[in-house]
Amino acid sequence: MAIYLFKRISSSIVVLLGVSLLLYCLVYLAPSDPARIIAAQRLGGDVPGADEIEWVRKEYGLDQPLLVQYVSWLGRTVRGDLGYSIRTGNPVADELRHAVGYSLALAAAAMGLVLVIAIPAGVLAGMHEGSVWDRVMRFVSATWVSIPEFWLAFLLIACFSIQLRWLPSYGAKSWRHFILPVLSLGLISAARLAYLIRSAVLEELHQDYMRTARGKGYSYRMSVIRHALPNIVAPFVTMAAYQFSGLASGSVIIETLFAWPGVGSYYVDGIGFRDIPVIQVTALFFASVFMLANCLADVIIVMVDPRVRME
């Protein structure tokens, strides 16, 4: 167990280092000189002179070789010094910390909604394959996964903010501001997860141990609860972690749409302004969350599923 954990975490760290290098190298893809961009933005739109560009190049260490720059950037990032936003001049660490709270609240609420809908819907549909409920569920999930989330958000806004005037359509001031973004983010993920759960349940129902359980006299429902469901925990955790990462990227669009002050809209603002420190750090943040979710999922699986432990 301890060995597995160590291996899993160290391989995640290696991948994260690779991602950070990848993101750092991105800057060098820029068609224009980063020193020129930074100098121009510091001057607020004026055309920078050659000596100003040189000053920025020295000040930001852009005259050093790529690897030296990367290592010093990585060192500062690991110690929590995430640099300064070019757009606002504030420390990226402070701005990001502020945004993370909002995003976590949104993601947690959306994930809660996803689980509350997807688990019962998927399990019931799987248990009663071919029933009316199963067919309705399959129809709804097949259509919902094809709906763009920003269009769903628009339809929800048109209905609940404009026609009924019940809920606000942007901002993050009260709990009522939560509802529409959470629905827009959660409903589509829920449909996708419900369908996956249904397939996982169906697969278990055709296993031999289910026939044995029925033969011993368990009722259908009891045999599902006692035998099939514990066996789908492992695939379920993997799928849920994957959906959580999906929520992270979905939040980029949904947060922008609802003017939600989270990491997603912070990222988009940074991109619109070519705020390179913000782009690098925020993308690395998304990657870390993604890695953490997958890592956690694997640890949970090892803990709950003895079959995986044996390998």
Add this chain to the structure above:
Amino acid sequence: MNVRRWRRWACRNSFSASGIILALLLIIACLLAPILAPGDPTTIDLTTGLQSPSSAHWLGTDELGREVLSRVLWAGRLSISTMAVVLLCCVGVGGAVGVVSGYLGGLIDNVAMRIADFFHAVPQLVLALALIGVLGPGTGSLITALIVTGWVRYARLVRSLVLSEQNSEYIVAVQAIGATHTRIILRHLLPSVTGPMLVQISLDSGATILAIAGLSFIGLGIQPPTPEWGKMLVDARPYLGSAPHLVLPPGLAIFVLVFGFNSLSAGLEHILRPGN
């Protein structure tokens, strides 16, 4: 491809089948936009702004008096061709990396797959956005970003398929006759991976359409005045309550295409599954 199997699948899944046909019709209509579109999609005429659908303007006009129907069709033409370019490049690059890496193994395989891990560790949209942030928004950046972030899936898929095929008797047999690596890869390995590839390509077609629309929606994809579905939706936001004819057509068009591609991928998967 077996026509009888398709027919049987379509009879049992009539809803999915009709989704495929609807998407096909939409694709044809969009590709024929220069012929079918009733007017120019970018000509501004403020005297006819925000008109509801009528016999003169089938889907009405937007706030600048532009034909919504023309804009939907032209936008579709651009989205579909962008998607085709992106996927073609992803399949080409990813497929090449996957085949070489799976077939040769060793150091090349190790290096290629570690690089693929780094790309795979970041959600595609997030990495694509980072690239667009550096390159600056625009159609070129959009295509580059989607290719750079999209090839990995194909590399991994093709590699795993090649690995599982590699030790089959028929490959060992052609190796024994002395066939060259290139011949084995092109004539024997590639044909065996086309089925699962088609399923993945079909699934990714929908996802790519969604990504193009989503990135344009937040202003970082295709730039105005070129019509684009996501962009049309953002522009319609102030008229959400008053002009549903601006909100429904672009969203429905995205939905129909994505649903069609998802259904196609489900159908392909069913038909290609051995033992059916």
